[in-house]
Amino acid sequence: MHAINFKRTAFCVILLLFLITAILPLIGTARAEEEAIALQPLIDKTPRGKVLQLGSGTYSGPATIDKPLTIKMENGKIVNESEQPALILNSGDITLDGLTIVNLYQNAAVPAVLVGSSGNRLQSLTIKTLGSGIHLRAAHNNVLTDNIIVGEKMRNRDPATVLRGNGIDLFESDDNTIKGNTIDLMQDGIYVESGKSLIVQENKVSRSRYGFHFMFTEDLLLSSNNGLMNVTGAMVMSVSNAKIRNNHFRKQNSNVHSQGLLLYDVNQSIIEGNEVQGNRVGLFIQQSRDNQLTHNQVTGNFIGLQMLDSNDNHLSANTFLSNVVPAQSVNSSDNNADGNYWDDAQVLDLTGLGFSDLPYEINPFFLKVTGSVPAFQLLFHSPGLPFLEQLFHTGTEDWLKDMSPLLKPVEAPAGDGITANYKIAALSVLLLAISLFSIYRYGGSQS
Numbered sequence: 001m002h003a004i005n006f007k008r009t010a011f012c013v014i015l016l017l018f019l020i021t022a023i024l025p026l027i028g029t030a031r032a033e034e035e036a037i038a039l040q041p042l043i044d045k046t047p048r049g050k051v052l053q054l055g056s057g058t059y060s061g062p063a064t065i066d067k068p069l070t071i072k073m074e075n076g077k078i079v080n081e082s083e084q085p086a087l088i089l090n091s092g093d094i095t096l097d098g099l100t101i102v103n104l105y106q107n108a109a110v111p112a113v114l115v116g117s118s119g120n121r122l123q124s125l126t127i128k129t130l131g132s133g134i135h136l137r138a139a140h141n142n143v144l145t146d147n148i149i150v151g152e153k154m155r156n157r158d159p160a161t162v163l164r165g166n167g168i169d170l171f172e173s174d175d176n177t178i179k180g181n182t183i184d185l186m187q188d189g190i191y192v193e194s195g196k197s198l199i200v201q202e203n204k205v206s207r208s209r210y211g212f213h214f215m216f217t218e219d220l221l222l223s224s225n226n227g228l229m230n231v232t233g234a235m236v237m238s239v240s241n242a243k244i245r246n247n248h249f250r251k252q253n254s255n256v257h258s259q260g261l262l263l264y265d266v267n268q269s270i271i272e273g274n275e276v277q278g279n280r281v282g283l284f285i286q287q288s289r290d291n292q293l294t295h296n297q298v299t300g301n302f303i304g305l306q307m308l309d310s311n312d313n314h315l316s317a318n319t320f321l322s323n324v325v326p327a328q329s330v331n332s333s334d335n336n337a338d339g340n341y342w343d344d345a346q347v348l349d350l351t352g353l354g355f356s357d358l359p360y361e362i363n364p365f366f367l368k369v370t371g372s373v374p375a376f377q378l379l380f381h382s383p384g385l386p387f388l389e390q391l392f393h394t395g396t397e398d399w400l401k402d403m404s405p406l407l408k409p410v411e412a413p414a415g416d417g418i419t420a421n422y423k424i425a426a427l428s429v430l431l432l433a434i435s436l437f438s439i440y441r442y443g444g445s446q447s
Contacts, residue, residue: 132165151185
């Protein structure tokens with residue numbers, strides 16, 4: 001009896017080993033086949049204008065799209081290890097929706113997606129890359145919305161030492177819309193060179209070099225974006241006719257050259273309703289002319305405003321609050337600053353209209369001294385510096401002055417305030433309704 005049981009046990013063990021030996025290669029083959037699903041043949045088989053639905057699984061790039069079509073994905077990913085972009089868009093009227101792309105070739109010049117055509121839509125993409133995210137080259141009228149682009153981490157490497165490209169990079173591309181994207185750990189979050197009529201709205205960039213970087217760009221709308229913990233929140237250079245509105249640039253302070261919003265050679269532009277908080281320099285303006293700066297909230301920065309070699313700009317209704325140094329200005333005459341709030345201003349209101357009759361003057365002494373001898377920066381905020389500034393209180397006609405500084409800070413733009421007030425009112429009504437219902441329901445039942 002024991003011999004029979006032993007034989008049965010041995011037979012079962014041998015059969016189990018046989019099955020495991022036979023099944024494991026099949027599982028490995030299935031996995032290999034899953035990882036090796038080539039994307040290009042699937043694209044080639046899809047008729048023009050139709051939808052290619054990619055299911056769960058792993059697809060391999062690179063692939064080129066040279067006809068109008070839509071590609072959607074659920075629970076899958078495209079993995080690309082080649083020297084080419086994972087996807088190249090050569091035709092117009094292409095929609096990429098919900099794709100996850102992992103770009104593993106480490107080269108800042110190689111994007112996960114290269115767009116060389118017009119009239120495309122890229123939405124809800126998730127891109128993890130060791131190179132760049134999305135490049136547009138001579139590509140017009142494209143829409144990029146709600147994409148997530150993250151610099152992929154490498155094993156045993158500090159993310160700061162990995163040289164990546166830009167999250168979204170445009171060159172000679174006009175009339176594009178970039179909205180609602182989230183970018184982290186890239187070189188520049190959104191970089192634009194030689195473009196016009198561009199909308200950049202409601203994007204968030206963090207832990208990159210420049211959150212937003214624009215060069216030689218016309219008719220730019222930069223609105224309601226967030227830059228957090230970058231070297232510089234937004235660098236705007238050689239730009240004209242821009243509207244920079246309602247952006248938030250916070251905690252750009254990790255570098256000696258960090259700024260919240262940097263304007264260099266910016267002309268005939270509107271900068272209004274922005275919040276720059278906790279940066280090394282809040283607003284940095286150099287060689288810029290004929291701009292309107294209004295209703296900006298400049299708070300908690302090391303230097304609130306730094307203006308160099310800039311003329312014919314108008315500053316009004318801005319709030320400079322809790323900055324270590326409210327403002328510095330040198331070689332910037334003929335600017336009109338009127339009706340701003342400076343928390344260190346000595347004010348005297350004889351008319352009761354809320355404006356001081358004493359002008360607020362920004363003494364250029366410290367910048368001029370440290371420009372000649374940088375070592376004198378060690379004297380910053382030393383007890384004797386105010387005495388020296390007053391001693392060399394000459395040539396004030398060329399200083400930046402606010403002739404009518406405000407006695408109270410300027411409130412945030414009306415739109416934001418109204419929205420906040422509505423939310424508070426709605427919450428109050430809801431709490432009141434709950435309280436009345438509780439009293440009616442439970443208070444009455446106890447009597």
